[in-house]
Amino acid sequence: MHDIRWIKENQAAFDRAMERRGAEMRSASLVALDEERAATVKAMNDAQAEQKQVSKKIGMAKGKGDEAAAQAALEEVGALKARVKELEERERELAAQLREELLPIPNIMDDDVPEGADEADNKELKSWGTPREIEAARDHVDLGESLRMMDFEAAAKISGSRFVVLKKDLAKLERALATFMLNLHTEEFGYEEVLPPVLTNPESLVGTGQLPKFGEDLFEASDWLLRSAHVAEQTVLKALTAAIKQKDLLTFQAIVDNSNITEDDTKVVDEIYERVTQGGKFTEEDAGKLLEYEFDSEKAFANIFMSEVQFAKSRAKAVSKYREIAPEKWTERTNHFYLTPTAEVTLTNLVRESILSEEELPKRMTAWTQCFRAEAGSAGRDTRGMIRMHQFSKVELVSITTPEKSDEEHERMTGCAEEVLKRLDLPYRTMLLCTGDTGFGAARTYDIEVHLPGQGQYREISSCSNTRAFQARRMNARFRREGEKKPQFVHTLNGSGLAVGRTMVAVLENYQQPDGSIAVPDVLKPLMGKDVIERG
Template sequence: MFRLPVSSGILLSVHSFTAILMLDIKWIRENPEALDEALAKRGVAPLSAGLIALDEKRRQHIGRVQEAQERRNAVSKEIGKAMAGKDSATAEKLKAEVAELKGFLQLAEEEERRLDKELTDALAVIPNLPLDDVPVGKDEADNVEVRRVGNIRNFSFEPKEHFEIGEALGFMDFERAAKISGSRFTVLKNRLARLERALGQFMLDLHTGEHGYMEVVAPLLVNDATMFGTGQLPKFTEDSFRTTDGRWLIPTAEVPLTNLVRDEIVDLKELPIRMAALTPCFRSEAGSAGRDTRGMLRQHQFYKVEMVSITDAESAIAEHERMTACAEEVLKRLGLPFRTVVLCTGDMGFGARKTYDIEVWLPGQKAWREISSCSVCGDFQGRRMNARYRPEGEKATRFVHTLNGSGVAVGRALIAVMENYQEADGSVTVPDALLPYMGGLTRIEAA
């Protein structure tokens, strides 16, 4: 049975992970062309030459340090022999050399830390390498649809957008939310608040009761090492909120759930570890000015059910398909039309090797909008977290493979339900799957 790791209580800085490189520098030295070709698919300029030069500079310095240490040890022994032979002149000369070597080694230690940091910083911002079957492209226009499920409803009236429905009902208040918090916040009230709560509960019950995920309640505030482990730091510092005491509000439950195995060697028999959590998520939405400013599509705070899987190398691809199917099942049960697309190389997230986005149909917008993103990350996060497992019959350990997926975004599910189940009189019919959670309510109407 999976047991949560016990914290040592020591907070490591991001730069203390020097030995845990995000991409294996040995592999880069041996496969520079492969690295540059993979990065080119993601629109990233060639980096292998610069990385290898940094690594060579660091290795040469380490070699000089080792030579100096060996010489210091040898000279120390020679001092003993000179003292025993009462050759004070030679002994003093050798002592001077030892002092010089000691001074060099003290400065060299600082230089080694600097070179370590330089290489680590360079590797820390390199995105993960895409799998071979990921379509090559620049942006979302090059994503490839793999399936479409459900029928788009034909309305006898012009369907409204969710914020029009919510405000008319009197249960969605953006003005008061802005008064107390600013833009990109929403106050839900009364029956809409209950509907959102019902959605989150339904999703969590489905994943834990039928899909085999273990429910976890994890911290919403995390430290630097935790954000680094899943790839939020250092590249996406501006996309997250930081507290005055140096902690971070989680942008997704992927962050604390995945890090539960950080610095652990997991028993192979415990894999796969499947976890799910319903949490608020906090994002600064840096760079999204002017996008989705109306309504609650793009918020600083929103609820999401997150699924995380920790697997061995051989199981990760199959687990990715399984996880995506679990997310799709949420929308099937809710009766929401959706399509699943595989993201092209230019549209994938930083830590992903392959990603499926599930897009739900919003009749008010007359558009498909993302409601879930399921990614397989390979050992990218495992390396950053130093999370390992030992294959059966082997002495050496390997880094775990990680996956994460929305199961699904609760706020966007609320939007989809409101728009797809709206009626001509402004009410919203409650989907059958949510009726057990609604206390007898079958329709959302104005109070």
């Protein structure tokens, strides 16, 4: 998240930074909103000061026996109290609106991030190793299935597409790779191993930037349950009526979109909505017209009240409203979770709402966790094999540091990830991502790409990003320098060290033998207890 004070003082620079992102240039509207908030604060302070002054008049008037003046002052104080309360509420609304406006805005990229549209415009910084030339190289799917240790059909039966079942030595190879990575990062590079939860709350995902903008790529495990399988159509009507009366276009449109009404009927509903929102009255005749339409109740409410994709910003409001309309239909339990898309979320949020001492920094953490992604924007991409999965494991690296050390920490973290590939003797190259390929929360990102002989190309195996204070400001993560009272925001960095499944893909394709067996990399032999993986 951005500092509104910086935006106010650097409007042209902020807009240029957003233009590089292909994002809307919104400094003027953001500054105007903040100025309205500031004016509201001033008016509130003035009203409070006036209230104090008028309060003094009450005692003075009573001391003089002037009951009429005392009563007048008392009434004035009451009016000022109400005014202060009104302004306090307005200031809270404006502050919340400003935060809501700032949250979906991407980070400002470093000046030296190359201009470009997509991955084709990324800049190669260095490479290591020579790509292996393997005659009639097979990809990891052919290799894994011929070993009878990689089963996509069984996974599809259990879970669906983009899942895999690993068996025997490939299951062991996954564990060996993760153990090797963790040992390297903890024993040689000084990272602290952490075992975090894989269920995270929405606040944590807001902190690292996945919410509110990227809810469609998350798996939600919400604990709001319908007591009945189907919602009565009368209840849908109540919700639609409430949406019209409350001029709530979001809920209204969602119900209409998820109903069975025809295009002509939609015109009637739209006319009612438009008239009511323009100040007209919602009549019994209007309700009668709505009663004629059929609604796919289950589908409508599943989408309206359970979908973080469409309603990330108003979900709580929508659910609360519906529960007021039909409280008997819902059971509220206190949990609202997401399956974590990366341990970056859980590790970074360990310092949320904290003030660290400078001596505690840099704070380096690593974790091996299962990760879950909906891959909503990846339809048709990498449908074969283990490159793009809904569930995969990854060893994550996170660093919390001071602003002046974050560039150095970024280089160090990237080097730690590269070292994994060097020890495994897997050829790679390191890329600086261009403006069009740099992620939402990153100021600068290095991608490490490993060479895959079976595909004849380099594929991403790690991304290492410096978010600077972008995440820290969202989660209020700060540190205090020795001898100073005022804390500062930390800088946060994250990287894959590495994606375990993709590393397995690289091992299979780079270490394949003519007979279909897989030679075990030297550093993994003690963990695997063998030199070769053969069909069992």
